[in-house]
Amino acid sequence: MNAGEGQHSYVKNSSYQRGVVDVAKPIIEEEIAKKLDVENLSSFHLADYGCSTGHNSFPAIQIIIEAITKKIEQTSSIKVPEFFVFFNDNITNDFNTLFRSGSPEDHYYVIGLPGSFHNRLLPKSFLHFGYSSWSLQWLTEVPKELSDCKSPAWNKGAIFYSGDKKDKVCEAYLNQYAKDLGSFLDARAQELVIGGMLALLIPAAPTFWDPQTEYTLISDLNLMGSCLVDMVNKGIIDEGKVDEFNLPYYFATPEQLKGIIENNNQYSIERLEIINNPGKHTLPSVTGRAAFFRAVHEKLLGDHFGSGIIEELFDRYMKKLSASSLFMNSANDKSLVTLIVLKLKQD
Numbered sequence: 001m002n003a004g005e006g007q008h009s010y011v012k013n014s015s016y017q018r019g020v021v022d023v024a025k026p027i028i029e030e031e032i033a034k035k036l037d038v039e040n041l042s043s044f045h046l047a048d049y050g051c052s053t054g055h056n057s058f059p060a061i062q063i064i065i066e067a068i069t070k071k072i073e074q075t076s077s078i079k080v081p082e083f084f085v086f087f088n089d090n091i092t093n094d095f096n097t098l099f100r101s102g103s104p105e106d107h108y109y110v111i112g113l114p115g116s117f118h119n120r121l122l123p124k125s126f127l128h129f130g131y132s133s134w135s136l137q138w139l140t141e142v143p144k145e146l147s148d149c150k151s152p153a154w155n156k157g158a159i160f161y162s163g164d165k166k167d168k169v170c171e172a173y174l175n176q177y178a179k180d181l182g183s184f185l186d187a188r189a190q191e192l193v194i195g196g197m198l199a200l201l202i203p204a205a206p207t208f209w210d211p212q213t214e215y216t217l218i219s220d221l222n223l224m225g226s227c228l229v230d231m232v233n234k235g236i237i238d239e240g241k242v243d244e245f246n247l248p249y250y251f252a253t254p255e256q257l258k259g260i261i262e263n264n265n266q267y268s269i270e271r272l273e274i275i276n277n278p279g280k281h282t283l284p285s286v287t288g289r290a291a292f293f294r295a296v297h298e299k300l301l302g303d304h305f306g307s308g309i310i311e312e313l314f315d316r317y318m319k320k321l322s323a324s325s326l327f328m329n330s331a332n333d334k335s336l337v338t339l340i341v342l343k344l345k346q347d
Helices: 015-035 057-075 095-100 168-191 217-233 239-244 254-264 278-282 286-305 307-322
Strands: 043-049 082-089 109-114 127-133 192-204 267-275 336-344
Touching (some): 015 336, 082 095, 168 192, 168 254, 192 254, 192 267, 217 239, 217 286, 217 307, 254 267, 286 307
Parallel strands (some): 043 082, 043 127
Antiparallel strands (some): 192 336, 267 336
């Protein structure tokens, strides 16, 4: 994500991701009230996996802490414990901006936890509650067959998959996603106490959608890919650079996500809700939507193609958005978020 607090930063351009937090709030509160074990605790350990710069993370953590505190005060004889919150993201994350996003009135201890959440990060049987929002779509790597010209999944001239579930490119993405999500779940199963819980907000793709009358984040990303192809045709970018580049994430359908978790067999699914993300209504303009995508993708694109192409790429992207009535009407946006609450099973 773009660091800092400037015009193109993630902090200034993440309302799309923030929108789902308010919708998820009562669901998370209800699951904590009904199912989280809060007995015999002198301290409570939470983690946010994939926190980025904290603009959306701190409000979500506050919701969780308030729900836990309320349950303890209403149902338990113990004192409200001290809260320790571990904010995790990759080592290149802007942790300085993250810590500035907090408030001195937050009544909990804050700890930075750099590293990949696909690996173990905390001591065994240490964590009571884990949270992640808009992070688990990211892959550890792009499937290698996408850039192999001898593979049936070679993704020549494109940077993402089309959404056709029978497509070999999509199949390669799904296989990598299942592997990576499995690694995340395995790592958390070691860190969680028995009965510990996870609340995961994961951007999803609908099972069925018509790209002629509807769009999703997949459509947006393919539109960006078409801009890169246009720049190849103009001689601005080398064709081989586009053939080598594929975006490192996958939007699973809720059904796919449920199947992967059930196959993992370490958690019970306590709640699964499909949320029609209200954040999409916060980007009514072409410039707003382009700024959202730039905040997320600029470094990724710049590292591969060079920073010199960024301004023209997003200028072309905005022009294509402006030319499409489909993209300009937020009611056509069928992007979803899956909220899934998990509880670690007893051995």
